[in-house]
Amino acid sequence: MKKWRCSVCGYVYDPAAGDPDNGVPGGTAFEDVSETWVCPVCGVGKDLFEPVNGDESEAGNTGGQPAAAGADRPVAEMGKNDPKAMQSALFKISYGLFVVTSVKGDRVNGQAANTVFQVTSDPMRIALGINKANLTHEFITESGVVGITILGEDGHDLVRRFGYSSGRDKDKFAGLEYVRGATGVPLVTGGIAFIEGRILRDQTVDVGTHTLFVAEVVEGAVIKDTEPMTYTYFRKTK
Numbered sequence: 001m002k003k004w005r006c007s008v009c010g011y012v013y014d015p016a017a018g019d020p021d022n023g024v025p026g027g028t029a030f031e032d033v034s035e036t037w038v039c040p041v042c043g044v045g046k047d048l049f050e051p052v053n054g055d056e057s058e059a060g061n062t063g064g065q066p067a068a069a070g071a072d073r074p075v076a077e078m079g080k081n082d083p084k085a086m087q088s089a090l091f092k093i094s095y096g097l098f099v100v101t102s103v104k105g106d107r108v109n110g111q112a113a114n115t116v117f118q119v120t121s122d123p124m125r126i127a128l129g130i131n132k133a134n135l136t137h138e139f140i141t142e143s144g145v146v147g148i149t150i151l152g153e154d155g156h157d158l159v160r161r162f163g164y165s166s167g168r169d170k171d172k173f174a175g176l177e178y179v180r181g182a183t184g185v186p187l188v189t190g191g192i193a194f195i196e197g198r199i200l201r202d203q204t205v206d207v208g209t210h211t212l213f214v215a216e217v218v219e220g221a222v223i224k225d226t227e228p229m230t231y232t233y234f235r236k237t238k
């Protein structure tokens, strides 16, 4: 039975193991998994999974770029509106990796995210794409402030801590070293740089499953002058 990979976060569904936490017993082929099942890591539906090809499957879930369906496609064949080819092209966009944090009263929460980027330099503004189902989304929406901890190439444990579970189920900051920024957001000291932002509500866009928050940068500091983690590096080395 084939393994299938989430094209959004890289999670691999292994039919031998199933997803017992979410009602899918071991030994269930991906095709037989309920259509209402979603990726246990990032929450997208089955339609965004793609089969892992034989070589990758044998190598196990060691990361790396997903199967590039439609790769090396002759330009002459373009214009056919092929979703696989479009997805393969989207995988060539490079990203960093971040812990996005916020507050609600005296509570703190954060999540892993790759969709953080600078949109303008004067004034300094950033944008970030956050799933509406995430607790972090609720905190950012209510407080109007956001913290970004930029991860270095040693940030794997922080991605795992913040990206594979929700603050609805546990306190992800328990036992973790962090500081409070000027806006009150938590900033994880294991990263290499911090940014704090105030959400510009009139610039923020509802994009369906996610909100594209736009924020004014109000603080920033480099704490370790080393290489930032890229999404590709994380997937290759996780």
Ligand SMILES: Cc1cc2nc3c(=O)[nH]c(=O)nc-3n(C[C@H](O)[C@H](O)[C@H](O)COP(=O)(O)O)c2cc1C
Pocket (backbone or CB within 6 Å): 009, 041, 042, 043, 109, 110, 111, 112, 113, 114, 115, 116, 129, 130, 131, 133, 134, 135, 136, 137, 159, 162, 163, 164, 165, 166, 167, 168
């Ligand atoms: C490598 C990686 C990248 C992710 N990128 C994003 C992202 O850009 N936006 C998003 O909404 N979720 C992203 N996620 C998923 C969230 O981190 C995850 O759903 C988290 O459990 C949400 O936590 P919360 O409910 O405590 O906010 C990513 C997860 C991983 C592992």
